Amino acid sequence: MPGCYKYERSGNMDKPGIALTFDDRSIDNWFKYLSLLDSFGAKATFYISSYHLLTIEEKNKLREIQRHGHEIAYHTTFHNNLCEYFKLHRINDLMQMEIYQDLKKMNRDGFYPRTFAYPFGSHDYYLDNQLLAIFKSVRALNGGNDLAKSVVGTTSNAILYALSMDNNRRSNNTIERMIDLANKNRNCLVMVGHQIENANAKYQVPYEKLKFILKKAKSLNMNFYLISEISY
Ligand SMILES: [Zn+2]
Numbered sequence: 001m002p003g004c005y006k007y008e009r010s011g012n013m014d015k016p017g018i019a020l021t022f023d024d025r026s027i028d029n030w031f032k033y034l035s036l037l038d039s040f041g042a043k044a045t046f047y048i049s050s051y052h053l054l055t056i057e058e059k060n061k062l063r064e065i066q067r068h069g070h071e072i073a074y075h076t077t078f079h080n081n082l083c084e085y086f087k088l089h090r091i092n093d094l095m096q097m098e099i100y101q102d103l104k105k106m107n108r109d110g111f112y113p114r115t116f117a118y119p120f121g122s123h124d125y126y127l128d129n130q131l132l133a134i135f136k137s138v139r140a141l142n143g144g145n146d147l148a149k150s151v152v153g154t155t156s157n158a159i160l161y162a163l164s165m166d167n168n169r170r171s172n173n174t175i176e177r178m179i180d181l182a183n184k185n186r187n188c189l190v191m192v193g194h195q196i197e198n199a200n201a202k203y204q205v206p207y208e209k210l211k212f213i214l215k216k217a218k219s220l221n222m223n224f225y226l227i228s229e230i231s232y
Pocket of ligand 1: 023024049075079118119120
């Protein structure tokens with residue numbers, strides 16, 4: 001694959017690793033696959049949007065996910081594209097509606113997100129600065145060809161660009177190559193998915209693909225990082 005892997009990044013992490021992240025609010029779906037993550041000793045970060053819509057049962061499952069050592073992080077109240085939203089609203093309104101509204105509800109229920117992911121990965125420098133006053137890091141998406149944007153070389157990062165694990169995005173080969181490079185270069189590779197093995201979902205990570213990633217990282221004795229562990 002000419003050109004695809006020319007962007008390597010040198011790193012100096014004590015233990016190279018991967019950071020698995022999942023977005024939105026597919027609590028039941030994620031809960032079903034906790035044992036898969038556990039069986040590899042894998043930890044993941046779950047960025048929650050629209051917490052106010054969760055049922056009591058879903059909140060209990062989310063608590064159980066947290067108890068398994070996973071990180072519960074934040075992904076806005078209404079899942080608006082924040083750059084678009086900011087064109088129509090003042091920053092205080094944006095912060096109130098999309099950030100504080102559900103964050104407060106989560107805090108009341110004992111969830112204290114310390115890291116943030118942008119809906120649709122849409123962000124700019126101004127929003128980054130606003131949000132980094134509240135969160136240790138913000139996560140966007142890597143939709144381009146510079147795959148090295150998705151690796152970090154230290155545990156102190158403010159902005160992360162996740163590589164998609166979802167169907168029809170990056171192939172197993174690409175992901176395998178990036179995990180190998182992260183291992184070689186002492187990096188952490190940041191990845192993102194949505195639901196797991198749900199053919200009806202637009203964005204889903206096939207079960208076999210997730211297992212392939214877990215197996216690969218495990219075989220190289222790589223670390224599974226929570227996002228807060230690689231954030232400022
Ligand atoms: Zn989302």
